[in-house]
Amino acid sequence: MHKADIIYAFEEQAGRKFVERVWGKVPTFAVVIGNTETAKIPGVSAAGAVPEITDFTPAADVELLHYGRCKCIDGVPVTPTGIPTPGIITMSALQLCPMPQFAINGGVRVRPHTPYFEIEGTPGGDIRTGKALEDPERVYANALLLGREMAKNNECLVVGESIAGGTTTALAALLAMGYDGQGKVSSSFIDNPHSLKTQIALEGLANAPYSKEEMRADPLKAVQAVGDPMMPAAAGLVAGAAESIPVIMAGGTQMAAVMAMVKGLSPDSLGNLALGTTKWIVQDKSSDVRGIVKQIGPVPILAADLDFGPSQHEGLKIYEQGLVKEGVGAGGISVATFLSSRGKIGKNEMLDAVQRNYVQLMSIMRK
Amino acid sequence: MHKADIIYAFEEQAGRKFVERVWGKVPTFAVVIGNTETAKIPGVSAAGAVPEITDFTPAADVELLHYGRCKCIDGVPVTPTGIPTPGIITMSALQLCPMPQFAINGGVRVRPHTPYFEIEGTPGGDIRTGKALEDPERVYANALLLGREMAKNNECLVVGESIAGGTTTALAALLAMGYDGQGKVSSSFIDNPHSLKTQIALEGLANAPYSKEEMRADPLKAVQAVGDPMMPAAAGLVAGAAESIPVIMAGGTQMAAVMAMVKGLSPDSLGNLALGTTKWIVQDKSSDVRGIVKQIGPVPILAADLDFGPSQHEGLKIYEQGLVKEGVGAGGISVATFLSSRGKIGKNEMLDAVQRNYVQLMSIMRK
Numbered sequence: 001m002h003k004a005d006i007i008y009a010f011e012e013q014a015g016r017k018f019v020e021r022v023w024g025k026v027p028t029f030a031v032v033i034g035n036t037e038t039a040k041i042p043g044v045s046a047a048g049a050v051p052e053i054t055d056f057t058p059a060a061d062v063e064l065l066h067y068g069r070c071k072c073i074d075g076v077p078v079t080p081t082g083i084p085t086p087g088i089i090t091m092s093a094l095q096l097c098p099m100p101q102f103a104i105n106g107g108v109r110v111r112p113h114t115p116y117f118e119i120e121g122t123p124g125g126d127i128r129t130g131k132a133l134e135d136p137e138r139v140y141a142n143a144l145l146l147g148r149e150m151a152k153n154n155e156c157l158v159v160g161e162s163i164a165g166g167t168t169t170a171l172a173a174l175l176a177m178g179y180d181g182q183g184k185v186s187s188s189f190i191d192n193p194h195s196l197k198t199q200i201a202l203e204g205l206a207n208a209p210y211s212k213e214e215m216r217a218d219p220l221k222a223v224q225a226v227g228d229p230m231m232p233a234a235a236g237l238v239a240g241a242a243e244s245i246p247v248i249m250a251g252g253t254q255m256a257a258v259m260a261m262v263k264g265l266s267p268d269s270l271g272n273l274a275l276g277t278t279k280w281i282v283q284d285k286s287s288d289v290r291g292i293v294k295q296i297g298p299v300p301i302l303a304a305d306l307d308f309g310p311s312q313h314e315g316l317k318i319y320e321q322g323l324v325k326e327g328v329g330a331g332g333i334s335v336a337t338f339l340s341s342r343g344k345i346g347k348n349e350m351l352d353a354v355q356r357n358y359v360q361l362m363s364i365m366r367k
Numbered sequence: 368m369h370k371a372d373i374i375y376a377f378e379e380q381a382g383r384k385f386v387e388r389v390w391g392k393v394p395t396f397a398v399v400i401g402n403t404e405t406a407k408i409p410g411v412s413a414a415g416a417v418p419e420i421t422d423f424t425p426a427a428d429v430e431l432l433h434y435g436r437c438k439c440i441d442g443v444p445v446t447p448t449g450i451p452t453p454g455i456i457t458m459s460a461l462q463l464c465p466m467p468q469f470a471i472n473g474g475v476r477v478r479p480h481t482p483y484f485e486i487e488g489t490p491g492g493d494i495r496t497g498k499a500l501e502d503p504e505r506v507y508a509n510a511l512l513l514g515r516e517m518a519k520n521n522e523c524l525v526v527g528e529s530i531a532g533g534t535t536t537a538l539a540a541l542l543a544m545g546y547d548g549q550g551k552v553s554s555s556f557i558d559n560p561h562s563l564k565t566q567i568a569l570e571g572l573a574n575a576p577y578s579k580e581e582m583r584a585d586p587l588k589a590v591q592a593v594g595d596p597m598m599p600a601a602a603g604l605v606a607g608a609a610e611s612i613p614v615i616m617a618g619g620t621q622m623a624a625v626m627a628m629v630k631g632l633s634p635d636s637l638g639n640l641a642l643g644t645t646k647w648i649v650q651d652k653s654s655d656v657r658g659i660v661k662q663i664g665p666v667p668i669l670a671a672d673l674d675f676g677p678s679q680h681e682g683l684k685i686y687e688q689g690l691v692k693e694g695v696g697a698g699g700i701s702v703a704t705f706l707s708s709r710g711k712i713g714k715n716e717m718l719d720a721v722q723r724n725y726v727q728l729m730s731i732m733r734k
Contacts, residue, residue: 028520066512100519105485113505115513118472118485138480145433146482152467153395153520 004338005346007303009282010275010290015300018274019339021246027099027156027336029250030237031065031090031329032163033058033116034106034229036124036132039165043196046079046188047164047327053077054164055109061087061162061328062103062112065094068357071113075365079188083315083323084361089306089330090160092353096345097337104146104237106139106163107229119143121233127172127226128200130207136220136232140265143233147240157241158276158336160250160329161230161258169228170257172201176208176215176222177260179295185253186287190322194286201226219264227257234258238273239266246272248302250332252281252325256292263296275301276332280325304334307347313358316351371705372713374670376649377642377657382667385641386706388613394466394523394703396617397604398432398457398696399530400425400483401473401596403491403499406532410563413446413555414531414694420444421531422476428454428529428695429470429479432461435724438480442732446555450682450690451728456673456697457527459720463712464704471513471604473506473530474596486510488600494539494593495567497574503587503599507632510600514607524608525643525703527617527696528597528625536595537624539568543575543582543589544627546662552620553654557689561653568593586631594624601625605640606633613639615669617699619648619692623659630663642668643699647692671701674714680725683718 002023008015039045039054048054057077060070064087070076077085094101103112107121119142122134133139150157163169167185174181183194208215208225215222223231234255239262241247247269249255255275262269281289282303293299308316319325337345369390375382406412406421415421424444427437431454437443444452461468470481474488486509489501500506517524530536534552541548550561575582575592582589590598601622606629608614614636616622622642629636648656649670660666675683686692704712 026520098519100516102516111485113487113509115484115486115509115516117482118478119482120480142480142482149467149469149482152465153393 002343004343005305006335006338007279007282007305009303010293010301011298014298015274015302018246018300022156022339024342025155026340027158028150028154029099029101029158029333030104031062031160032104032106032230032234033062033108034124034163035109036163036165036169036228037126038168041200043193044168045164047077049078049080057164058108058162059110059112061085062114065091065101066114069364072110076361079324083318086324086327086330088357089354090328090333092350092357093333093337096349096353097340104233106233117146119146119233121229124229127169127204130204130209130225132226133224133229136224140220140232140236143236144240147237148243151241151245154245156246158248158250158329158332159234159238160332161234161254162328163228163230166228166230166254168197168200170254171197172204172226173223173231173257174260174292175201176205176226177219177264178216179260179292181292184288184291186281186284186325188324192286219261231258231261235261235265238262239269242269242272248274248276248332248336250276250329252277253287253289253292256289259299260296270297270299273299275299276335277301277303278326278331279303279305280319280322281331284322284325302335304331304338305347306334306350308351311351311355313355316354316358369710371710372672373702373705374646374649374672376670377660377668378665381665382641382669385613385667389523389706391709392522393707394525395517395521396466396468396525396700397471398429398527399471399473399597399601400429400475401491401530402476403530403532403536403595404493405535408567410560411535412531414444416445416447424531425475425529426477426479428452429481432458432468433481436731439477443728446691450685452695453691453693453697454695455724456721457695457700459717459724460700460704463716463720464707471600473600484513486513486600488596491596494536494571497571497576497592499593500591500596503591507587507599507603510603511607514604515610518608518612521612523613525615525617525696525699526601526605527699528601528621529695530595530597533595533597533621535564535567537621538564539571539593540590540598540624541627541659542568543572543593544586544631545583546627546659548659551655551658553648553651553692555691559653586628598625598628602628602632605629606636609636609639615641615643615699615703617643617696619644620654620656620659623656626666627663637664637666640666642666643702644668644670645693645698646670646672647686647689648698651689651692669702671698671705672714673701673717675718678718678722680722683721683725
C-alpha cells in the first residue's frame with residue numbers, strides 16, 4: 001500500500017489505482033490562464049485586492065511560478081484582506097519536485113512576461129450577457145492538439161488554472177450543461193456568496209443565444225454562452241493528454257466543470273483522470289465538489305492533506321478557516337509531488353517550503 | 368559502431384560520440400519561426416512564390432507539420448518555380464518517428480493556426496537599416512527559460528527554423544559577431560546571390576547603432592542591428608536545453624549563425640551540440656558550412672544522407688541539383704529520426720514517405 005499525505009475523498013478504489021499508476025513518475029505541470037469580465041462584478045472574486053486588478057492575477061501567478069517573483073505587478077496577488085495567492089503553494093511544490101512547467105493562454109487581458117502557449121484564446125466577457133466566449137471550439141481544438149503533443153513524452157500531466165471569478169462561471173457552465181451545481185461551487189471567500197453567483201449564472205443562461213437542449217448537448221455551446229476562457233483550453237488539454245496518459249486535473253469545483261466538458265466532448269478520456277485538490281476544498285461545508293463529480297462519473301478525487309494550522313504566520317493559518325482554499329493547481333500539484341516523491345515529500349515538507357517562500361515574498365512586498 | 372544513413376561532415380570523432388548519446392532516444396522537435404522584412408528585397412529569398420508571400424511561409428510550414436496541410440494559405444509554400452517547402456521532409460520524418468513537436472514564435476507577422484509558444488518576439492525589420500530587432504535580450508531570456516523547461520523531461524531536443532530571407536541575415540549576423548561569413552552562407556536558389564547578400568549585410572552594418580567592438584562582444588547587439596527574430600529565440604532555446612541535454616541544431620548556415628550566438632552567450636552549452644543538416648548543404652559548392660562552424664568551435668556536423676535522385680517527381684529530383692537544400696529543420700530531424708530508430712529508418716524510408724506526401728499535397732494544390 002502506497003503511503004502519502006493524501007485523502008481519498010471520492011471513489012477510493014479508483015483513486016488507489018490511479019496512485020499506483022503515477023507513483024514515482026515525474027509529471028509535467030501545465031497552468032491554464034484566462035480573464036473574464038465576470039470577475040469584476042463586486043463580490044464575485046477574492047483573487048485580487050480590488051476587482052479591477054484581477055486581470056493581472058493569472059499573469060502574475062505564472063511569473064511567480066517561473067521566477068519566484070511577479071513582474072507585471074509589485075509583490076504578489078493578494079485577496080482584499082491581504083492573503084497571498086495559492087500560487088505560493090504551487091511554487092513550493094515546483095521547488096520540492098522539479099518538473100517542467102508550461103503556461104497556456106486560454107484568453108487573458110494581461111500577458112505574463114514568461115514563455116507561454118498561445119492557442120488563439122481571447123478574454124471572456126461578463127457571463128450575464130449570455131455571450132461569454134468568442135470561439136471556444138477553435139481553442140478546444142488547439143488545446144486538444146497540444147494535449148496530445150504533451151502526452152508523447154510525459155508519463156503524467158497535471159493541469160491547473162488561474163482565473164479570477166472562475167467559480168461563478170463554473171456554476172453557470174455546470175447549469176448550462178445540465179448539472180446541478182447550485183450551492184455546490186466553492187469560493188475564495190470564507191463566506192461563499194452563493195446567491196450572488198446563482199443570480200449571475202441565471203441571468204447569463206436567460207440571455208444565452210442557445211436553447212437549454214443545445215447547451216446540454218454541446219459543452220462548447222454552453223461555455224460560449226456562460227463559461228470562461230480557461231474552460232475550453234483546459235478541457236482540450238486534459239482530453240488530448242488523457243487519450244494516452246494519466247492526467248491530474250488540479251483544482252476544485254472549477255476543474256469539476258472542466259471535467260463535465262471532457263465528459264461531453266471526449267468521454268473515453270474520463271478513465272485516465274483524477275481530480276487533485278486540497279483538503280480545504282473536500283472539507284468545505286459551503287461547497288460540494290463530490291456532489292458535482294458524482295454527477296459526471298466515477299472519477300477519483302485525491303486531496304492533498306495540507307495543514308497550515310501549525311504555521312506561525314496568520315496569512316497561512318487562515319487557510320485552515322477556509323480562505324482562498326485552492327487555485328493555480330495548488331492541490332493537484334501537491335498531490336503530484338507527494339506521489340512523485342513516493343511519499344517522501346508530505347504535508348510537513350510542504351509547510352516548511354510554503355513558509356520559507358511566504359516570508360521571502362512578504363519581505364519583498366514590504367520594501 | 369552504429370550504422371545509419373549519416374555523413375560525418377565535420378569533427379567526426381565528436382560526431383560519433385554525439386550519435387552514441389542519442390542513439391535510440393526519442394527526441395522532441397521545436398521549430399522557431401520568424402519574419403524579416405529583409406526577405407522582401409527582390410532576389411533574396413526563394414521561400415515563397417513572390418517576396419510578399421514569404422510572411423506566410425513560416426506559419427504555413429508549422430500548420431503543415433501539425434495537420435498535414437496548411438490553413439493560412441492554399442496549398443503549401445513553394446519556391447518561385449513551384450518547388451514545395453522542405454517542410455515536406457520534416458513532416459515525413461515526424462510521421463516515421465512520432466515525437467512531440469512545438470512551434471515557437473520568434474517574431475512573425477502571420478501566426479499559425481496551431482498551438483505555439485509566445486516568447487515576446489516581434490517581426491524583424493529590413494537589416495539594411497541597422498535596426499533589425501526590437502528586444503532580442505528579452506526574447507533570448509524567455510527562450511533560455513523555455514529551453515531549460517523543455518530539457519527537464521526530454522532526452523534530446525531538435526531545434527529547427529522557418530524564416531524566409533534567413534541566410535542573408537545569417538551572413539550579416541556572422542559578420543557583426545566577427546566571423547568570416549562572406550561567400551559561405553547557403554541559398555535556397557541554385558545560383559547563390561552572394562554579392563546581393565553581402566551588399567545588404569554591409570549596408571546594415573554601416574547603419575548599425577553599435578560599434579564593431581560592441582557587436583563582437585555581445586551577440587545580442589549584433590542581432591539587434593542586423594539579425595532576424597528567429598536567431599535570439601533559437602539561441603536561447605538551444606543554450607537553455609544544452610545546459611543539460613544533447614541538442615541537434617537542425618539547419619544549415621542559418622543555424623551556424625545561431626551557434627555563434629550560443630558560443631558568445633553560453634559557451635558551456637557548446638559541448639552538448641551537433642549541427643544536423645542535409646547532404647545538399649554539406650556538399651554545396653556555393654556555400655561553406657564547415658568553414659563557418661570551424662571558426663566557432665569543434666561542434667560536429669551530422670548530415671542526413673538523403674537522396675532524391677531516384678524519385679520520379681521532378682519537384683523532388685531537383686533537390687539533387689541544389690534547389691531549396693534545407694529548411695524547417697529538415698536535415699536535423701532526418702538525422703534525429705535515423706538515430707532514434709537505431710538506423711532502421713534511412714534514406715529509402717524517407718524518400719518513400721516524402722514521395723507519398725508530395726503526391727498527396729500536389730493533388731490538393733491542383734484542386
